[in-house]
Amino acid sequence: MSYLSIEFGLIFVGFFAIYWAFRLLPKFQNILLLISSYLIVASYSFQFAVILFIYTCAIYFVSVMIAGSKHHAKRWLILGLVAAIINLALFKYFDFFRYELQSLCNYLNLSILIPVVTVLIPIGISFYTFHSVSYLVSIKKRELPVARFWDFALFLAFFPSLIAGPINRAKTFLPQIAVNQPRDILEPFRAFTLIILAVIKVYCLGGLISENWVTPIFSNPLEYSVIDLLVGLYAYAMQIYLNFSGYTDLVTGIALLLGFRLPINFNFPYLAFNLREFWDRWHISLSHWIRDYIYIPLGGSRCGFVRTQVNVMLAMLLSGLWHGAGINFIIWGACHGIGIVFLNILDRFIGRGWITQRSPTVARLLSWHYICFTWLFFCCESFTDALDYLYALCHNFTVDSHYIGAFISIGIVFFIYPICKNIPTWSAVQFSKINSVYLPVFFILILWLTIYLAPSGVPNFIYANF
Known part of the structure; x- marks a missing residue:
């Protein structure tokens, strides 16, 4: 659903009214934002929402291990970064590199057939990958404590910046999610x-x-x-x-x-x-x-x-x-x-x-x-x-x-x-x-x-x- 469509505009007006009806409950507002963000992802493909949730769970687990490890925090960070890069590469670059590797194998007369797999690129994967890297590095540098899971899930899925950015930094955006005081409409x-x-x-x-x-x-x-x-x-x-x-x-x-x-x-x-x-x-x-x-x-x-x-x-x-x-x-x-x-x-x-x-x-x-x-x-x-x-x-x-x-x-x-x-x-x-x-x-x-x-x-x- 395009953010410029009439349908999105009408839905957002209704969501806006419900969202601010719970102004005194910012945690409930976060739940509304998280649900709406996943619904937007699922509107492109239900699989994209599942992939995002599994990715969120994996990165969150790594962040907990980084924060709780005194001697192996760097190893856990490297593991998390490698996992994030591999996940992005598989979905976004598999077809490109498969074609190039197959051409190389053919040129070298190697009888290797790289399988053809149709891979759909999950919506927003580049941006939530960058968000997760920012989060893991901030946890390793002790710039942030480990966030609550659902706060972190919203940080990765926040629908205004999920589709095409901008890229949020964990140390500046997570505190906006984890507020206890009522929010206000800004400017x-x-x-x-x-x-x-x-x-x-x-x-x-x-x-x-x-x-x-x-x-x-x-x-x-x-x-x-x-x-x-x-x-x-x-x-x-x-x-x-x-x-x-x-x-x-x-x-x-x-x-x-x-x-x-x-x-x-x-x-x-x-x-x-x-x-x-x-x-x-x-x-x-x-x-x-x-x-x-x-x-x-x-x-x-x-x-x-x-x-x-x-x-x-x-x-x-x-x-x-x-x-x-x-x-x-x-x-x-x-x-x-x-x-x-x-x-x-x-x-x-x-x-x-x-x-x-x-x-x-x-x-x-x-x-x-x-x-x-x-x-x-x-x-x-x-x-x-x-x-x-x-x-x-x-x-x-x-x-x-x-x-x-x-x-x-x-x-x-x-x-x-x-x-x-x-x-x-x-x-x-x-x-x-x-x-x-x-x-x-x-x-x-x-x-x-x-x-x-x-x-x-x-x-x-x-x-x-x-």
């Missing part, structure tokens, strides 16, 4: 603003961009000119940002209405002057997770300049692989890794921020175009499709352009983008000035108008696939 005007922005971003703007530019151009790139192909890349960069940041806005707003705070996940990433800054602004909960649980354990920047660049490449390759089991995602991660390594080399030999200090606009333009280039591999379904797009981009130098107006419009948007930075805060202030009696009517009117202008159908969340 209601900001919550409503985020929900409205989400619908506008995903339903209207993202849907229109996808329908008019991304889908037709990426479907057959060989038919389009270089200008049109650039429009396709720029448009996809805008679509994926609107889609993913819109999803984050939506679930953040929902969480605030339920009395929970989710971590900030986006901070105007296309204002970045370089790739490092981009990753400090884009999918922040993931980039910080990779930094803390992959890059730093590999040695971070503590082992010399060359080793640091190796660690950067490994972290970004794993980031690409996390997004999907395919060569295109690995190439996408490699492109970002190479870009950051190149930036580090420039910083070392000509000075940090050399381009930005001389021309911030040039720095932004260079970063924007490199990021758009990498989105090519993210968007295309296969490596062959990406090569076709690249071939057309390097050869279709014609003056006949279908989307010259779109090209100019995107250029204008790029330069006025910094002005949009204060829109969420400004909107929340304006909503707070409206009489509370008229606010629901105003809210419904905006949503209806947005849906009316948007393409037909409920849009998918791109990151729900990862």
Whole structure:
């Protein structure tokens, strides 16, 4: 069930009323949240809910053993991390690696037949795996006591952040679950603003961009000119940002209405002057997770300049692989890794921020175009499709352009983008000035108008696939 569907909206209104009817009983509210979260998972597949529950029991057992062991806590931690990684790999990467291993066996003339098994990827598995790793590490570091089982189960299954994040840290989110005092709705005007922005971003703007530019151009790139192909890349960069940041806005707003705070996940990433800054602004909960649980354990920047660049490449390759089991995602991660390594080399030999200090606009333009280039591999379904797009981009130098107006419009948007930075805060202030009696009517009117202008159908969340 899509969180943008009319059905979910109506169900959530009813759930919201029941949930806050038990405001004085936060433990009972947790039970309602846990049941609703599992029902949402089961709406995709009952098996997914069973897998999540079994995984929750296994990780919780390991956490108890870590907390209760003085001499073998590290071994239990390693066991838990290995189990989490194997579980994720089996469900998410079995088909990809089966194909590659079978090709290798055939090339080596080995008479080994790796069985074909249809594996469905459980919804949210990447995110609850990351949540569990955060929990186990926090238990090992004694940052947290062992949570109550049902609190931990809710931490992994919390429906606003289960499908596509953001990634919650155990030490900041579990205390929000384990409260004894009554909860309150947090920042209601900001919550409503985020929900409205989400619908506008995903339903209207993202849907229109996808329908008019991304889908037709990426479907057959060989038919389009270089200008049109650039429009396709720029448009996809805008679509994926609107889609993913819109999803984050939506679930953040929902969480605030339920009395929970989710971590900030986006901070105007296309204002970045370089790739490092981009990753400090884009999918922040993931980039910080990779930094803390992959890059730093590999040695971070503590082992010399060359080793640091190796660690950067490994972290970004794993980031690409996390997004999907395919060569295109690995190439996408490699492109970002190479870009950051190149930036580090420039910083070392000509000075940090050399381009930005001389021309911030040039720095932004260079970063924007490199990021758009990498989105090519993210968007295309296969490596062959990406090569076709690249071939057309390097050869279709014609003056006949279908989307010259779109090209100019995107250029204008790029330069006025910094002005949009204060829109969420400004909107929340304006909503707070409206009489509370008229606010629901105003809210419904905006949503209806947005849906009316948007393409037909409920849009998918791109990151729900990862």
